[in-house]
Amino acid sequence: MPSLSRKDVEHVAHLARLRLADDELTRLEDQLNHILDQYAVLAQLDTDHIAPTAQTIEVENVLRQDEARPSLALDEALANAPARSGDYVIVPPILGDAAD
Amino acid sequence: MAAGLRAGDFTASELLDAHLAAIRATDGSIHAWLDTDDAGATEQARAADARLAQARANGGTGGLVPMLGIPVGLKDLVLVRGRPATAGSRMLEGYISPYDAHITERLREQGAVIVGRTNMDEFAMGSSTEHSAWGPTRNPWDLERVPGGSSGGSAAAVAAWQVPLSIGTDTGGSIRQPAALCGIVGIKPTYGRVSRYGIVAFASSLDQIGPFGRDVRDTAMLLHAVAGRDERDSTSAALPVPDFAAELPASDDEAAASLRGVRLGLPRQYFVAGMEAGVEARIREAVAALAAAGAEIVDVDLPHTDYGLATYYIIAPAEASANLARYDGVRYGRSIRLPGADFIADYKETRGTGFGAEVKRRIMLGTYALSAGYYDAFYLKAQKVRTLIKSDFDKAFERVDALVAPTSPTVAFPLGARLDDPVAMYLSDACTLPVNMAGLPGLSVPCGLSEGLPVGLQLIGRAWDEGRLFQLGRAYEAITSGADWRQAGP
Numbered sequence: 001m002p003s004l005s006r007k008d009v010e011h012v013a014h015l016a017r018l019r020l021a022d023d024e025l026t027r028l029e030d031q032l033n034h035i036l037d038q039y040a041v042l043a044q045l046d047t048d049h050i051a052p053t054a055q056t057i058e059v060e061n062v063l064r065q066d067e068a069r070p071s072l073a074l075d076e077a078l079a080n081a082p083a084r085s086g087d088y089v090i091v092p093p094i095l096g097d098a099a100d
Numbered sequence: 101m102a103a104g105l106r107a108g109d110f111t112a113s114e115l116l117d118a119h120l121a122a123i124r125a126t127d128g129s130i131h132a133w134l135d136t137d138d139a140g141a142t143e144q145a146r147a148a149d150a151r152l153a154q155a156r157a158n159g160g161t162g163g164l165v166p167m168l169g170i171p172v173g174l175k176d177l178v179l180v181r182g183r184p185a186t187a188g189s190r191m192l193e194g195y196i197s198p199y200d201a202h203i204t205e206r207l208r209e210q211g212a213v214i215v216g217r218t219n220m221d222e223f224a225m226g227s228s229t230e231h232s233a234w235g236p237t238r239n240p241w242d243l244e245r246v247p248g249g250s251s252g253g254s255a256a257a258v259a260a261w262q263v264p265l266s267i268g269t270d271t272g273g274s275i276r277q278p279a280a281l282c283g284i285v286g287i288k289p290t291y292g293r294v295s296r297y298g299i300v301a302f303a304s305s306l307d308q309i310g311p312f313g314r315d316v317r318d319t320a321m322l323l324h325a326v327a328g329r330d331e332r333d334s335t336s337a338a339l340p341v342p343d344f345a346a347e348l349p350a351s352d353d354e355a356a357a358s359l360r361g362v363r364l365g366l367p368r369q370y371f372v373a374g375m376e377a378g379v380e381a382r383i384r385e386a387v388a389a390l391a392a393a394g395a396e397i398v399d400v401d402l403p404h405t406d407y408g409l410a411t412y413y414i415i416a417p418a419e420a421s422a423n424l425a426r427y428d429g430v431r432y433g434r435s436i437r438l439p440g441a442d443f444i445a446d447y448k449e450t451r452g453t454g455f456g457a458e459v460k461r462r463i464m465l466g467t468y469a470l471s472a473g474y475y476d477a478f479y480l481k482a483q484k485v486r487t488l489i490k491s492d493f494d495k496a497f498e499r500v501d502a503l504v505a506p507t508s509p510t511v512a513f514p515l516g517a518r519l520d521d522p523v524a525m526y527l528s529d530a531c532t533l534p535v536n537m538a539g540l541p542g543l544s545v546p547c548g549l550s551e552g553l554p555v556g557l558q559l560i561g562r563a564w565d566e567g568r569l570f571q572l573g574r575a576y577e578a579i580t581s582g583a584d585w586r587q588a589g590p
Contacts, residue, residue, distance in 0.1 A: 004468070008468075009464070012464050012467050012468045012471065013464065014448075015467050015471060016421060016451075016463045016464055016467040017425075017428075017444065017447040017448050017451050018448060018451050018452045018455070018460055018463065018464070019445075019448035019449050019451070019452030019453075020452060020460070024457075024460070028460070028461065028464055031461060031522055032461070032464060032465060032468070034522075034523060035413065035465060035522065035523060038409065038410050038413070038523060039410045039413075039414065039478065041406065041407060041410050042407060042410050042411065042414075042481050042482065042485055045404075045407065045485060045488070047481060047484035047485060047488070050484040050485075050487050050488060051484070051487055052480055052483030052484050052486070052487060053483055053484075053486040053487040053490055053537075054305060054483060055291075055305050055335070055539075056291050056305070056490065056537075056538060056539025056563075057290075057291055057292045057335070057337060057539055057563070059292065059334070059335060059337070062334035064331055072198055072199060076198045076199075077198060079196060079198060080195055080196060080198065080431070080432035080433070081431055081432060082429060082430070082432070082433075082435030083435070083437075089430065089431055091430050091443075092430070092437060092442075092443035092446050093443065094443055
């Protein structure tokens, strides 16, 4: 099994969009490697010819009519938004300088 | 309780007040509840009383649904319109549910009284309820011990007589393990049995909602009340839901007699390393009692059980890391916008300060397992092993009607004992999480005490076979109704 370096842990934290303090990174490096060690048992199994299971009940292609129906009122839908302007949620800018 | 309401021995309002008083009296030390909705619940209880009075005036209460007027606690991840729901996390501090979950609607329609929100491990990740952002719940049997988790508040509330019924969710054991550790009944239904619309998601191929009760009949009644197809959760099954409680035998004798000729499998791999001797003794005694009452006990092998833990701790964190990506501080929930910073930094700050240690650990694990270069080695591999685990169960069910096993390898452990050792904490669910991976129903019923603390017996069934599990659980209650340990309580 691969093991995680401090740099790897920092990279995964970036992918997961988590700011972690130094002591958190140190502890996670330790704990994640310990958990990855437990994963090693899976390598003992030959699964080359086994199909993966993503879900356990045989449900497929659940469709419904494409029709308009009542939904939440705008005020209710926006009530939990951290920042709002009229009928809109204010989102952080994702284009331009701020995202570079 | 339902009979008392119908007979007019007490009103739904009196019943609610008695339970609210019990919560006020004992919850300072247990902390099973995050809040109670006294005003809303009082209104629901009055409405139930009005329905009862009307039914009496119209000639009888026979046609009323059994949940009418019964107080229920909901785990803090079930949406109740106009009420907070935090999933035990600071990330959802201040969130007010804009709509009802499917099960909330169902309970309202049937006139149940929704008492409030019960404590839980953050985002249902944990086996002790110590990972709640709002502080741990304590086990009513011993306040220095955990109630199990993640639905520890729901289990403790029922065990402490604060509420007769409650709702939890189970992704890897989060209903059955706390039921076992608190000495009550809990079932994880078949995947797809209950709609998850309006429930905060953890791992979508594993999560399932289920009830807690103090006995099998009550638990069966609540499952029937909330189960069934809902088109807003496309994984909910369009299958008929039996009236589980009504189908149970009326008398102990009849229940005990139903064990004759039943074939029960005893999976040898479930007597795991690290299992406490007292727990193993209680399970073997329970199996012997079932055999003495006429059940045929068959040794079965579930050879891939030992791979369950590793498989689960790849699949569940991977799905969680995807599900929890929605907490970005933009549309709802915690939101930190740093002056002058870009949006990535805002996300990181919001998530880094909003999630607790266990949730971050699982997001990190899941993100790593899904990341470029590791997907095949981890996630795909785990999904293949999941197939092997499921086929173990399929083979066993060719020979037996149900499986009997321990629910948890240990009794309730002391607060803090496993908090710094994630792998030890994860072992709490070694006997329950394979059942989630196969999508099967699992019922935990109390089967005695070890060191003065409750032990749970797990009954595992074929998909959609909850009715049989309730029959077996009821039969086990019947054959042990005179046991000394049944007199013990928290």
